[in-house]
Amino acid sequence: MSTPQSPETFLAAIAQAGNDMAQNWLRMATGAPGQGQPAEYLARLNGDAARVTALQADYARKQLE
DSSP, X not given: OOOOXXXXXXXXXXXXXXXXXXXXXXXXXXXXXXXXXXXXHHHHXXXXXXXXXXXXXXXXXXXXX
């Protein structure tokens, strides 16, 4: 059985786990094939308003499912 911890310690552990998870996802995303560097990908998206609109609409639709 574990020793009880203060609420602050518990919340700090949750926050740290979230930070670690976010950093790992970002590390994986930067190494994903096919997209190039994030800055290049974002620059291409900025030049293609129709694609951005379609991606946003698709994202919103999926969130409502």
